Amino acid sequence: MANAHLRSKIDIRPALTLLISASLMLGAGSAFAENGPGKKMPPPIVPIETVKAASVTIHQTFSGVTLAERQVDVRAQVSGILKTRAYVEGQKVDKGTPLFVIDDKPYVAALNEAIANQSSAEAALNAAHRNWNRIKTLYSKGVASVKERDDAQSALEMAQAAVKVAQAKKVAARINVDYTRINAPIAGIAGRRTVAVGNLVNVGDTLTQIEAIDPIQVILTTSADNPYADHPALKPGPDHPILATLLYGAEGTKRVDGKLNYRAVSIDPNTNSITLRGIFLNPDQALQPNEFVRVNVAVDKLDAALVIPQTALTSGIRPGSHAVYTVNSQNKITLTPVELGPMSDQGQVIKSGLSAGQRIVTDGLVKLRPDIVVEPYKAGKEKAGKE
Missing domain, CATH: 2.40.30.170 (Efflux pump adaptor protein, beta barrel domain)
Structure with missing residues (x-):
């Protein structure tokens, strides 16, 4: 009885396997009947565009x-103690805006001395004029000698020169006084000061910079x-x-x-x-x-460039080459090699490979292969239920 029972179990398993295999084959056959050669897959739905010639601008x-635009170092033109910083660092200043003040007391004193020296020279010139006029009159009367006349004339000329020297020194002294007040040479942004108030600055020291x-x-x-x-x-x-x-x-x-x-x-x-x-x-x-x-x-x-969207470009057959999918009247696509021109404000300029009036696929190129039929719609418009 035990052996008979064992044989019964062994006989059932191959039968079940055969039954399952038959069921799977029946299902596969049904699926093949639904998707097999008798029924075609729907064509891919792709956006297309008609190539047109247009005037385009090429930008780089x-x-x-x-x-x-200008950068100026503001430097001290006289030496002295820096008394005042009169501007806000990092702010805009106009040309002529006060920036720094250097102690002017020694330069004012030098100016006053130059003014006094000029007055003294002018007084000496007046005396030389009077002496020259007197000697010239005496010489014309035969009373004064030639030497006396020449000495008086030389004294006058030296006095005239002394006045000019005194005038020049007064101008230089006044310039030094003016240099103690440092104003912005240009309009711009005044930078950080490089010398703190109270320090001694020398001629040529940079105090700040204006940009x-x-x-x-x-x-x-x-x-x-x-x-x-x-x-x-x-x-x-x-x-x-x-x-x-x-x-x-x-x-x-x-x-x-x-x-x-x-x-x-x-x-x-x-x-x-x-x-x-x-x-x-x-x-x-x-x-x-x-x-x-x-x-x-x-x-x-x-003036008459063929321009396409960059999304219409794909790799060509040769390494580094480019191509587009052109669409014929039967909506069959062909991989068409193109030579690229420059980029424009409207898209990629095509140098050769396309003609005006041809239709090209502008997007969704990854799902395409050459020589298949597609269902096109105009680029930029909704697919209208073609999902």
Whole structure:
């Protein structure tokens, strides 16, 4: 009985296996019938665009750094004790704004001495004039000798020269008095003082620095290999202003219009680059020196360019090449090689490979392969239930 029971269990297992396998095959056959060759997959739904010729502007964007339009060191022109700082550090000052005062007492005394010396020289000149007139009269009457006449004339000339020396010394003394009051030589932002009040300053000591930042300069570079490096659009001159737009702030959202006003004569051999300079208004001092910015310049204009969205580009067959999917009248796509031109304000310029009137796929290229049929809709419009 035990052996019979064991044989019964062994006989049932192969039967169950066979039954399960048959069920799986039946299900697979049903699925194959639903998705097999008898029923095609729906074509991919893709946006398309008709290639058109248009006038476009070619822009190039350069990285640069801002610099003060003028930077002046404010230096002492006389020695003395620094008595006063009359400005607020880091604030805007106008030309002529008082900045520092140096003790002027010794220079006022020197000026008073020079004034007195001039008065003395003028008195001596008057005496020399009177003596000359007297000797000249006596000489004409034969009373005075030639030597007396010559001595009187020489004394007059020396007195005249002494007055001029005294006048010059008075002017120099007055200038030194004026130098004790140091005013802003230009308008701009006055920096930190470098000498504290109460210290002795000497001639030539730097007391502060003023930076004129309205307008502000931008120094930028472009590669000598740039195809537009020798284009007139990057060669500013007095009769050839080049308009430019400075981009700054988060993601370049802030813009200031200006112009390029300088181009270096030679190429930097270390970096193979050409230096350019732009000038931009900065009335609110929003831009500070040594700030990294970008400058956008219109370098060319094409009258009949073929322009496509960058999203329409894919890799070509050859490494480093580019292609687009063109769509024929039966909505069949072909991988078409293209040669790229420059980027424009409207999209990617195509140098060769396309013609006006051709239709191209503008997005969703990853799900495509050559020679399949697609269901197109016009780019920029809703797919209208074609999900």
